[in-house]
Amino acid sequence: MSNSNSTPLMARVTLGRALRRLRDEVNHLTLADVAATLSCDISLISRIELGKRNCSQQHFTKLMDLYGVEESERDRLAELHAATREQRPPWWARYSEVITAEYERFLGFEAAASEVFEYQVGILPGLLQTERYARAVIGAGFASLGPDQIDALVEVREIRQRQRLWDSDQPLSCCYVLTEAALHFQVGGPQAHQEQLQFLLELQERQNVELKVIPYAKGEEGAQIAAFRIFRFADDDVPDVAFGESVAGSLTMDDPRDLRRLHRLFSNLSAAALDPDKSRDLITRIKNKED
Incomplete structure (x- = not known):
């Protein structure tokens, strides 16, 4: 099984995408057709296909029969189905x-x-x-939390960084675009700001991190309202997924139309930004000016 399917969540997403393809593209059935055959709600089939709910063994067997899945394909999907029911909790479970x-x-x-x-x-x-x-950002964004809770969220962020950037055999390939304003805000105070800018300069030496800055001079070209991120997976069977940020919280986006729009938007923002070398020079100038 590929690395993309190594968690129950990703196994559910991959299985759901495969089931949707078998229903729609191979057998030309509607959600209502399948729900009627399985004697369940349409919403249940939809959530299974979206990877938002586990598929029971009973429903999985019925779907394989309904879709006429051949033995070799059924074995592959059965492996995925078993992975969705993996009971080993992820590392973040202890921060529930x-x-x-x-x-x-x-x-x-x-x-x-x-x-x-x-x-x-x-x-x-x-x-x-x-x-x-991170502590300053979390403390301001979650002002109602107590010190222990803030400590826990800071730990989560540090573990994410360590596992995805430092300790992984397959580190995350990161393409970041940010506005010049993000470099000027003195989050955590002047000393913490200097430390953060130096950390950015060190991170830019890593091959898996590309950081580009949109300077003030670009004006409306870099003046998007909300932050967003798009995840891409090594497994071609797993579609991209995006998360948008707002005052109401994070919004998950997996509709192909939304993803096409966000990829196009990111490409435009990247084109408006300075290249990595000039971005590094700008970070250095800001750091030296405020030192």
């Missing part, structure tokens, strides 16, 4: 008291992704944040 369901879903996608394309307006990407920067 502070992790929302949406954040847990995000962590599952990030853990399995091979590439991320991220645009940020006013803060730096989570994987690029120092401990002091």
Whole structure:
């Protein structure tokens, strides 16, 4: 099984996509047709295909029979189905008291992704944040949380960084575009700001991290309202998924039309940004000016 399917979440997503293809493209059945055959709600079949719900063994067997799946394909899908029911909890399970369901879903996608394309307006990407920067951001964004809860969320961010950038045999390939404004905000105070800018300069030496900055001079070309990130997976059977950010929280987007629009938007933002070398020069100038 590929690395993309190494978590129950990604196994559900991959299985759901395969089941949707068998229903729609191979057998030309509607959700209503399948729901009637299985004597269940349409919403159940839809959620299974979207990877948002596990498929029971009974329903899986009936679907294989309904779709006329050949033995070799059935064996492959049975392996995926078994992976969706894996009981070994992910590393973030021990932080369940502070992790929302949406954040847990995000962590599952990030853990399995091979590439991320991220645009940020006013803060730096989570994987690029120092401990002091992360603590200041989390403390301001979750003011109702107690010190222990903030500590736990900072730990989660540090583990994400370590597992996806430092300790992995297959580190995440990161393409970041951010506005110049994100470099000027002194999050955590002047000393923490200097530390963070130095950390960015060090990160740019890593082959798997590309960081590009949109300067103020680009004006409306870099003035998008909301941050977003797109995850891409090594397994071609797993579609891209995006997360948008707003005051109401994070929004998951997996509709192909939304993803095409976001990829096009990211390409335009990247074209408006300075190249990595000039971006490094800008970060250095800001750091030296405020030192």
